[in-house]
Amino acid sequence: MHTVVVGAGIVGLAAAWELLEAGSDVTLLDPAPIGSDASASYGNGSMISPAFMIPVSNPGLWRKVPGFLLGRDSPMSVRAVDFARLSTWAINFVLAGATEARLRGLAAALAPLTRGAPALHEAFSRAIGRPDLVQRGPLHYLYPHEEALEGDHLAWQLREHFGVEKRLVTQAELRCAVPNSPVGYKLGIVVPDSGFCNDTSGYSKAIWKQLASRGATWMQEAATGFQVENGRVVGVETSKGRLRCDSVVIAAGHASVKLAAALGDRVPLKVERGYSLQYRENPTGLDSPLMLPDKRIAITPNHLGVRVAGQVELAHPDAPPNWDHIRILHKRATEAYPELAPHLQTAERWMGRRPSMSDCKPVIGLSSGASNAIYAFGHAHIGLTTAPRTARIVVALMKGTDPEIPVRPFSPRRFRRTSAMDA
């Protein structure tokens, strides 16, 4: 059995690992070097948490969007020339979690995907011989005052309902819980069983190194289409010719949309571009990650220094980066930790492309056009967290056994009635 995995971001690499474990030969196809900044898996916030079962779309979002779009230093923007192209997708995205009932439905679908993620990553990092790359520990969400925490009440209620362990951190406890806690924050919620990656690019490279040592191969080529015979993919087309295979996994991040179309599935995937700043020092003194929901930034210490990530920019994936988002991230970060101010010059700035579905759920399932082609893409803000679980689902679908969690919510078939505009 020979499986071609299209895309070597964190999702494709995790799938390749599980496929090898299940006895398949594996060829990875990716035009970019593994671990390079072309993939969304390169410079992300590095956080791994079961708390990420609450999507960005929520009942209050539609009210905030106009302010976000008009405001300076906003966490969200739409590139003017892309506005018309993205508007249907954006409306559906905002509507996806617009009522309490819808948000509850999304949380119910996503909770099993994020549950146990820190333990899965810990086991994975050990299996590839790099336990230093994943650290388990608390994730603190901090708030400037009680009203701000109250604003997230529904999200925390749903997390609790779906089994995410969490605890209130009072003002009196905060100094002890987060030594050198940021300026202006009075209380928080801790999700104790979370984790983070110490070097996201290094993680991809380490996985690939182990895959290669176990016989997997990588072709530095883009998949351009498929040869389908009798309802099965028998070859993947590349610019260098056809690669024969017994099965295929499509995990090409945002580029999966065209490949899925080639297999008969029109899916409403667009790119939410995000940005990060990797500071080369860690003057914050943090040893575990922080979410600052009011500033919409994630701060994660790592082996390289400390990373600040965030921002949503709706734009064409190939448009030049708008580095003003980096200015905003740095401004927000230094409001919380003024000691970061002198470190901008040496920091690495990065723009990444989150592959985002309009209904806030990834696509994990069998293609309509071939019974041996499996999709694993569209993980948006939570692809690092959910990669190992996704990989296990991919293998179950490949073997024709029951996946360990319900996967119907992730089926590509859910978009069958989606309009062509949306896709």
Ligand SMILES: Cc1cc2nc3c(=O)[nH]c(=O)nc-3n(C[C@H](O)[C@H](O)[C@H](O)COP(=O)(O)OP(=O)(O)OC[C@H]3O[C@@H](n4cnc5c(N)ncnc54)[C@H](O)[C@@H]3O)c2cc1C
């Ligand atoms: C700023 C930011 C912060 C984030 N923070 C977090 C976080 O803290 N925690 C978390 O869980 N998630 C986070 N995410 C989300 C996470 O990074 C993504 O969901 C995840 O990286 C997606 O992985 P992927 O493998 O699906 O896609 P990618 O990593 O983009 O990989 C897709 C690969 O496919 C390749 N490819 C493209 N076209 C083709 C083709 N035709 N043929 C072959 N290969 C192709 C690409 O070169 C690429 O290497 C964040 C994202 C961003 C942008």
